[in-house]
Structure formats: structure tokens, C-alpha cells
Amino acid sequence: xxxxxxxxxxxxxxxxxxxxxxxxxxxxxxxxxxxxxxxxxxxxxxxxxxxxxxxxxxxxxxxxxxxxxxxxxxxxxxxxxxxxxxxxxxxxxx
Amino acid sequence: xxxxxxxxxxxxxxxxxxxxxxxxxxxxxxxxxxxxxxxxxxxxxxxxxxxxxxxxxxxxxxxxxxxxxxxxxxxxxxxxxxxxxxxxxxxxxxxxxxxxxxxxxxxxxxxxxxxxxxxxxxxxxxxxxxxxxxxxxxxxxxxxxxxxxxxxxxxxxxxxxxxxxxxxxxxxxxxxxxxxxxxxxxxxxxxxxxxxxxxx
Numbered sequence: 001x002x003x004x005x006x007x008x009x010x011x012x013x014x015x016x017x018x019x020x021x022x023x024x025x026x027x028x029x030x031x032x033x034x035x036x037x038x039x040x041x042x043x044x045x046x047x048x049x050x051x052x053x054x055x056x057x058x059x060x061x062x063x064x065x066x067x068x069x070x071x072x073x074x075x076x077x078x079x080x081x082x083x084x085x086x087x088x089x090x091x092x093x094x
Numbered sequence: 095x096x097x098x099x100x101x102x103x104x105x106x107x108x109x110x111x112x113x114x115x116x117x118x119x120x121x122x123x124x125x126x127x128x129x130x131x132x133x134x135x136x137x138x139x140x141x142x143x144x145x146x147x148x149x150x151x152x153x154x155x156x157x158x159x160x161x162x163x164x165x166x167x168x169x170x171x172x173x174x175x176x177x178x179x180x181x182x183x184x185x186x187x188x189x190x191x192x193x194x195x196x197x198x199x200x201x202x203x204x205x206x207x208x209x210x211x212x213x214x215x216x217x218x219x220x221x222x223x224x225x226x227x228x229x230x231x232x233x234x235x236x237x238x239x240x241x242x243x244x245x246x247x248x249x250x251x252x253x254x255x256x257x258x259x260x261x262x263x264x265x266x267x268x269x270x271x272x273x274x275x276x277x278x279x280x281x282x283x284x285x286x287x288x289x290x291x292x293x294x
Contacts, residue, residue: 018160021159044292
């Protein structure tokens with residue numbers, strides 16, 4: 001292990017992300033208690049995406065990784081989006 | 095040890111991430127099933143979702159987020175060579191895993207007690223959308239729970255290696271990869287919680 005690429009994330013930064021994640025969880029619970037109709041799903045899933053972005057970027061160190069892992073993550077997410085998108089082309093317009 | 099072992103830090107991490115991508119696709123498949131059936135049976139999904147306990151779900155969310163924080167801190171601790179702190183944080187993470195499974199046990203027991211489980215007479219007599227909702231609920235949370243058990247065991251095994259001085263401040267990729275797996279468990283719950291407990 002000679003590469004100097006190991007980025008050490010401070011306890012303070014990790015705790016700040018944790019606090020933010022708890023706040024976002026509270027926000028999801030709050031907005032889903034309101035009567036927002038279809039926006040409830042959009043709101044809840046948008047916050048879930050922000051939360052998972054935080055976990056991947058900071059807790060999982062993706063922000064500090066090289067290009068290869070980031071491209072692979074992108075490919076995996078695009079693959080998932082294609083699965084979901086094409087399934088719904090079929091389900092919605094059958 | 096007299097011979098020096100071959101170490102490939104980047105390769106070990108790449109391998110872990112590739113495995114995590116297959117996990118994302120696995121759970122992604124379950125979320126697609128959920129979305130398609132929610133589209134087909136919106137009413138049954140809504141009434142099913144309202145039967146789930148938001149308090150249990152929210153508590154488990156906080157427990158998992160906290161465990162994720164602790165395992166991330168454990169990686170920071172081992173990078174700084176702080177062995178005792180690393181071990182304490184790993185014990186904390188595993189305790190959180192146990193609390194999560196305890197709450198899950200109470201939750202599932204209550205449902206099963208009310209006759210709601212895959213193949214139960216109550217669900218068989220009800221509308222198909224309802225049994226599909228609870229079937230997916232048990233499959234998703236069950237598969238996730240299995241990941242919690244595996245993740246907790248893997249972290250315990252890594253904790254033993256930290257204690258024995260096999261995983262150290264100079265060679266910590268095993269702990270990093272274990273932590274990555276644990277974060278994935280958290281990541282999946284971040285989606286299961288709103289999908290099943292909140293937005294229906």
C-alpha cells in the first residue's frame with residue numbers, strides 16, 4: 001500500500017453527515033404525513049436519493065475514489081435506470 | 095511470516111464494489127416488482143402500508159444510520175492506527191445490528207400473530223393485491239434482514255482480525271470492504287423505509 005491516495009475522513013465530518021441523514025429521515029416522515037397526493041412518492045424518493053448520495057459519497061468514500069470506481073458506479077446506476085425505465089414502458093403502455 | 099504476501103489494495107476494493115453493484119441490481123429488481131404492483135393494486139398497497147408500524151420503521155432507520163456512522167468512524171480510527179477505538183466502534187455497530195434484528199423480530203411476530211404471513215389463510219381469502227404487498231414486504235425485509243445478519247457476522251470476524259493485529263493501520267482494506275458492505279445494508283433500508291412504511 002504505497003499510494004498516498006487514502007483519504008482519511010474526520011470524525012467531525014462523518015458526524016455532520018450522520019446528523020444530516022437523521023434530519024432528512026425526519027423530513028421524509030413529516031412530508032409523508034401530509035396530504036400531498038402523488039407528490040408524496042416524488043418527495044419521499046427524492047429525499048431517499050439525496051440520503052443515499054450522502055452515504056455513497058462520504059460514508060463509502062466515493063467522493064475520494066478514482067475515476068474507475070466512479071464510472072463503474074455510474075454504469076451500475078444507468079443499468080438499474082434502464083431496467084426500471086423499460087419495465088415501465090411495458091407496464092404503462094401495454 | 096517470512097514471505098511477503100501479495101497485496102492489491104485497489105483490486106480488493108474494486109472487487110468489493112463490483113459485488114455491491116450486483117447487490118444493487120438484486121434489490122433493484124425487488125423495487126421494480128414493488129413499483130409495478132403498486133401501479134396495478136394502488137388501493138391494496140395503501141391499506142397494506144398503513145398496517146406497518148412507522149415507529150418501528152423509523153427507529154430501525156435511526157439505528158442503521160447510527161451503525162453506519164460507527165463503522166465509517168471505525169475505518170477512520172484504523173487509518174489512524176487506533177486499535178481500541180476501532181474495536182469499540184465495531185462492537186457498537188454489531189450492537190446496532192442486534193437491536194435492528196430485535197425490532198424486526200417484534201415487528202414480524204406481531205404481523206404473523208395477526209395471521210399476516212406468506213401463504214396464510216387470511217391473505218389467501220383477501221384480495222390478490224394484499225397478499226402481493228405482504229409477500230413483497232416479507233421478501234424485501236427478509237432479504238435485507240439476512241444481509242444485516244451476514245454483515246454483522248462479517249464485521250465480528252473482521253473485529254477479531256483487528257484484535258489479533260492482522261488488520262492494522264497499514265493494512266485495513268478488509269475493514270474498509272466490510273464497512274462498504276455494511277453501508278450497502280443501510281443504503282437499501284433508506285429505500286425500503288419510505289417505500290413500505292411511509293409513502294403509501
